Amino acid sequence: MTLQRSILFGALSGALSGALLATPLLAQTEIKIGYALAAAPDSHYGVAAARWQELVEERTDGRYVFRHFPSSGLGGEREVIEGVQLGTVEATIVSSGTLANFVPETGVFDIPFLFRDLGHARRVLDGPIGQDILEKFDDEGLVALAWGEQGFRHITNNRNQIGGPEDISGMRLRTMENPIHLTAFQTLGAAPTPMAWPEVIGALQQGTIDGQENPLSVIVSVNLNDVQEYLTISGHVYSPAMILISPMVWDAMSEEDQQIFREAAVEAVAAMRGFVDDVEESGLETLRERGMDVAVLSAEDRAAFQEALAPAYEQYYETYDQSLIEAIIATE
């Protein structure tokens, strides 16, 4: 290096280190967010996670950055929730599938045929009943920010079309790891197998199970039509979703940042519900076009399922306060 170049280099590096000293480095906290479905715009979880990220990053001037792990990139929902408890994962969007194993009261929303329609479910979850249950997560090492949504669940399978409870007799049906769902399908005479989501497509391909149940949002976004022939619009259960954040990251935040995360989560849920609304409109047609044999249960068929579930309802009334169930049903 010539003398001139080395003087120039020295002057430049001096100026640079002076500038670095004068400008404090931006402290950024990474939010690893895991969820079971595709990244935005291809699933309701992806859309909600992206909206949450956008709002938080914008409102905190980039002090938090999100890193997405879609399509079960961090494992099954139970594993991810445990990671959120431990602080190895900062946030997640999950179904209510395994939530009753953490806060048993959430299971009440998984009771079959409890909600009349999406509006009814949203009003209950956004009202005092839903909000009280969100607070119960604090005692389980989790911060529950908002109820999300997937839509009503329907049955898909490779064995036969379903018109009544007799048609699922002995059917090897994957359920979520959820005691309420398990009781329901056992009562209906199926052969339910609780299974973590990442194993489901492989089990359907290999034929170790005949079917599964999920809302149109999931059936469409994961192309279940590739591995399932029959779709029965049963709407047997609502089964909500939830946005959770780790207390490790939450407790380290200022109250202002907590407020930003909470408000942004509510707006992310609005985006999730918007996606669900759209797919509820278009999903059936999409799946018919993709070749599925689709049938919609009539009001009488649904009533037959409800009747067959009578012994399960007795068990639910023993587990959950009857007045709570009645208050949910009575919510206008």
Ligand code: PAF
């Ligand atoms: O069936 C399930 O386990 C859930 O609905 C899914 C697909 C993981 C989305 O949360």
